[in-house]
Amino acid sequence: MAGNADPLSPRAKLAVTAGKAAAAVSRAAGRGSGSVIGGRVALKLEPDLLGQLAQHLDVVLVSATNGKTTTTRLIAEALRASGPVVSNALGANMPAGITSALAGGSDAKYGVIEVDEKYLAGVARDTTPKAIALLNLSRDQLDRAAETRMLAEKWREGLSGTKAVVIANADDPLIVWAASSSPTVVWVAAGQEWKDDAWSCPACGGVLQRPGDDWFCGECGFRRPAPSWVLNGDYVLDPHGSAWPIHLQLPGRANKANAATSAAVAAVFGVPPQVALERMGEVQAVAGRYDVVNYQGRELRLLLAKNPAGWLETFSLIDAPPAPVILSVNARGADGTDTSWLWDVDYGRLAGHPIFVLGDRKLDLAVRLEVAGVDFQVCESVDEAVGMAPAGRIETIANYTAFQDLRRVVGN
Template structure:
């Protein structure tokens, strides 16, 4: 494929210039990284700007409910072995963010874009990607998000017959059904610990049979495909050529090793071998502050983002034994306004440790913890949590805007 930059028409050049100016102004005034406002301005001037900026680039798209940002960062790091990579590294995963990412790196021959599940159908034809990675589908933002089966069906229709190569998680029945209309699929055994959204077959409605990692529908032909990329019992990656690759990451949890396996599968489609990709992936230390460990005086604070039941399941497994934990919940527009998903999370692993609770909807979380028989302390903010826990390590798990609040408050703590 030709990866030479395609000259932009005059209107698109103007749109790109205004985009960069708006993004720079947003950063200068402390209103954010400028990805959203920049893309909004650019697309207002030239509605086809995203498609124009994508021309001549080899593009990978990454979508799913959880793990998009991390997997995108891993793939971008791996493709760095080939040259400059444009990417929306701060997680602005709608067309405004995609447009800004491409505009900021017009000379980059490669692009790796995280895509919100609802926007994949529209971004796909605009960017004509070489590879699309599909990670997982589970419930998220229940007050406004599409039901999981409906999302899988929408993806299935969008991917029907496309020439783009799909890298998909064979352990998620919803992903398998969505990807099965595609012409070319590479299956990755990326795991599915959260199975509560895939009890029934999305194709015929029968209850799925599960035997360990294997699953199959007794009423139709839908079943777990044989993966060509997988993790073994020691969390090493098994590649299609039979070679075994140790995965060393700075990010915690087996889920991130599965994300790395997906990244290796995508990178291989671009000609980057695991031996080339793994050292680059190992350098990724945090994702927009997620998993970051911050030292403030005598405090050592680790920040974990969890936005939905599947994410909380993984985050609760990552907390260090014996450390106090701060849980923070908001229900603002970016989070979704419905907190009923808290009742799908099992908080019992927190029994026996010190638990603090904060956030706009802290009382909702307090009720949930009480039902799970987890003792807790309510605190008004992050600073109070630090004062209450004293010196030492504190693990923080928060949903999206609560996470951002804590990062901002952490910056203000002396």
Template sequence: MKSNGQAGLSANDNATATGTPRTPWNAFATPLIGKCVRLAARLTHHGGSAFPGKVIEGIDPGFLARTLSRLPYGVVLVSGTNGKTTTTRMVASMFAQLGLKVFTNPTGSNFTRGVVSALLQQVSIAGHLNADIAVLELDEAYAVHFVKQVRPRYALLLNVMRDQLDRFGEIDNTARLLGHVAAATDGTVVLNREDPRIAKLAELVPDGTKVQYFGLSDDLRSFFPTDDDMHAADMRDTDDADTTAAESVAPADSATVSAVSAAPSATATDGSAAAATPTPISTNPLPADVTLTAVGDHTAEFLIDGTVRSTGVKLEGIYNLYNAAAALAVVRAAMIDATAMESSKLAKPAARRRIERFANAGTDDLINAVAQVTPAFGRGESIDVNGTRVELLLVKNPMGFRMSLKSFDPAGHDTMIVINDQYADGRDMSWLWDVDFTGLRGTGVRMVSGVRAWDMALRLEYDQVPVGKVEQDIDTAVDAFVKANPGTPKRIYCTYTSMLKVRAHLGHLTKVSDAGVGR
């Protein structure tokens, strides 16, 4: 295996998975104990969604590996700084649309114990998991622990950005963590070719494991800047250079994006029909299995097998269209493997039929599947509160916040920002000073809330953004915000724990779909 100086991982430094652990004598009781703990946690509102997993990890450490090792299609592991939850939802939804039974961790509880908790919800009392494949979102650091127990069959590695520096350290350390995942995957590793640190991880992939890429056409590169692009712009010497560079790497507004979709180089614009692309669309030497070639208002075009295909999408935000390219790439990798799988070896006829249906799916089926994916909870999720649309947008690092602000026009909306600094959010909130809030000057921010509400209000003041009110108590703030200006759409930007709090309180005001939080 090749070494990778940039990722800081060598062949002798791999985090390799152990074999399936021996079943302990008391393993028969693990599912029952876990379900009882989960029920108790729900009734007492204690411990959070990952608490049952923490208990089971203590009494039966092999439960996770033992259960997942029985899946005929193994595990798809999704990780990276931005987009994990939405991309995991895309991949899981597409597999299900194409006929497979899928186990996933839908709450965004992306630690190993969160996966165990999700398993406890799904397994039978006998410990059987009724699924063909698992699609799991893992935090970059906890992914290393996961692959020591379970070798993924597929790994989808999205990007590395400066995020929660108090946890991960500098960005190269985050790449090193993801390098452990690449080195432990035994089927196919799917990498973002536009992120140089992610693409470099191909050097760590073991012999026998395939590497595939997803990417962008050249004319879209400036809409999806890498971490290096963003910080290069920030380091310009003069204010004018700062402004010019920021515009050159910032995602476009909806008008600009629509213009790209209509440009001749963007090719097909005739709905689901396919059109041959006459000229190369990317100068990147790495071959992409799926390339995003055009984006519009809830539309996207992808180059697959030399043909550009258009589709509508239900996802919010142009950044999620690139996540869709990533999801398409990993599902295609599994489809290719399915054609070689001997389904006759599966004991149950129903399982054989599902595998055969999946293996026989075509690219049109794949595109139709991605068109059906809806936003993950708290990631562009829209909730109706007494006739007012309230949209939740998770923000957790400079790039994610910048992309959200650029993707959603504040005009005609009331805006609220909720910032907490708990462990899952990252304790260090200094990253807020790397976000450009000037786009909110015209509309202002009606409400600021959360533990770090006053820090956020100060940051907005420096960007000359008017703030209507600061209220640290989230429940009180949400009540006031939602009731003001009835009928005016609301948009709430929030960090992870504040998003859970906001969403839970909205559940007292209206019907909110159960995403599994606290179940």
């Protein structure tokens, strides 16, 4: 528990110092924040460092295919009502990045940690979390990630018997399957827009029936659990039936779902929904996502979408035609090098928008748009696209490294 901190071992202190030095060298060389290399150096010197850094914290882990970074930020803001928080708020979500983040939080009471899906079970073992939030699972980084059912199975095995309170999305069958091995689960009706990875029963392989908002397997009886927290329009209903308004500056239904889950997590730590949601309402942008920036005399809104489920949610945010849209796709290591997922996205929804296509894999995207029957123009640079775009705020949608490229260009 927080407050009963044993001091770090001498070896762990040395590892933290060495990690910070490596990070400083990396920053000085212009190679980013240095958090990953710093964490790697520190873990080499003390493999148990993550566990030692977490021992004095009440830890929350957040994992999902979409919404991890935003939900981590919302939970962190909510818990600050109750004490200092350390968090990997910029999304370095593998063990090295998590270690770096915690090394900077010696005075914190809470650790709010975003975790890459592949590493969840291991990080849970190392950090002994008090709460784990599981939001959704869908296809992503096809060259790297396991098939979604296999990933859900790994979570199910890794979290079996955990002492943590698991806060899980009752509307995603894969999440329900993954969480069902945990002794204490708080179910949240957070919704599921993208259903194409959850038509078969994760328990037996049968076809899931989906009447209305419900779902169940007609063959083995696996079914949607009764939620105790419910997202209902612009409100979240708590377990007592009280409705609390959600006033976010972040746009879209998906972020209301993230807020509902975050309110359920905050309640585990004694932060009331009203206080938690008020604090979440102060968040304007998360690591550049949703920011509106001025560039070359134009307004650009920066939106991140990394996989089919993310693109589907993002399309619901953009202004109606004829709002101009810039789409940028890369396929570097952090994105996943397989772009076949483009064919799972319904780009027909962009019909009527002037579309400008950028990025390392702009031709892959161009072929996809051609088949979708959507008009577009391929551009060599952001400047060219902005110069060609008709009047109105420009909606820019990019996958992970393309989003970082875009932020560097527009100065965000």
